[in-house]
Amino acid sequence: MKLTILGGGGFRVPLVYGALLTDRAEGRVTDVVLHDLDDSRLYAVARVLNEQAAAVPDAPRVTATTDLDEALRGADFIFSAIRVGGLEGRAHDERVALAEGVLGQETVGAGGIAYGLRTVPVAVDIARRVARLAPDAWVINFTNPAGLVTEAMSRHLGDRVIGICDSPVGLGRRIARVLGADPKEAWIDYVGLNHLGWVRGLRVAGRDELPRLLADADLLGSFEEGKLFGVDWLQSLGAIPNEYLHYYYFNREAVRAYQQVEKTRGAFLADQQARFYEEMKRPDAAALTAWDRTRAEREATYMAENRETAGAGERDADDLSGGYEKVALALMRAIARDERTTLILNVRNQGTLSVFDADAVIEVPCLVDANGAHPVAVAPLPDHATGLVCAVKGVEREVLAAAESGSRTTAVKAFALHPLVDSVNVARKLVEGYADVHPGLAYLR
Structure with missing residues (x-):
């Protein structure tokens, strides 16, 4: 089975390859193709992978190329982890926003919008090429902003593109651990958008253990989210938010x-x-x-x-192990071998949340089998959460419209409507500032 990794010179690629090395079952990935625009980065990552595979018999064969079409042909799975503009672009996203007094984080607020505006056209081009050159392939998207990019690609690939993120996985793992439960045996009631979701329940053997956590101040304050958000606020919410909601609440x-x-x-x-x-x-x-x-x-x-x-202090050692590569491997196994499993993924809504249309990409638990990922029915969000996810989804749709039309006016609208950008005038300055530093936004007119 062939896996193509787009962004193959990226720093976190060895995590994915390391996960592949643990898979010895029939139908595993045997060929990995790394694609990147930078030869030197491909060479560096290939060296790391070569050392990882040194003691592993029959490790997946690794090749590298800067030719995108060559990388896509014959792929069974395509893992997309590109970064348009590189880390220098991310730094520009942060600085331009902070100069206007708003958040520049790469997936949240102004920084996330800027990143999306220059990434969506590239992601759409990739999706069109996949549809033409590898129509039977499954695309696993980790490119940020993950929900927005997955939705852009889904307009050309339908349900054959699935977005993944390690944040919900890590959150569920931490909650289960503090409750003394096995994360593999727990059902995590998580719902929202990428980097904008809440755990509302954690069921073990049919019993929801989250109320026990919320009622115990000492237990609640003992792990990352309790330290980050504060016990009182989590008890007020009656849920555990994704860590990225700290950018909204504080x-x-x-x-x-x-x-x-x-x-x-x-x-x-x-x-x-x-x-x-x-x-x-x-x-x-x-x-x-x-x-x-x-x-x-x-x-x-x-x-x-x-x-x-x-005042949360340093991260716990148990939280320093990543996780998205394990989600990617579990997703590939489930589809390739029909090994049914449940994963929290970014998929098209298909009626799961009534406040969104069927094509809106949301982040929810999904049942995964050979036919792909199927979102599980979830209870409606409370009003405060519904308002937030609807506002942010509205912004994502404006980003998609701006990327498709090349309209600078629509790009300004996307910034102005975001809950963390509090002024139309600031939105205009942001578009001007980003256009000045990002060649990838020259299409906005």
């Missing part, structure tokens, strides 16, 4: 903290990864060791500004 504090840091997250990662890729140019460098060291630093500093604002 927006002023988050913006202030990001304005005060010496380097934005994007700038930090750009510098950090530049050092890694530069080190990989040395033939004698220990590729896997260097990658492991860089990854540990990356994960330990994840959302550091938010945790500092909340």
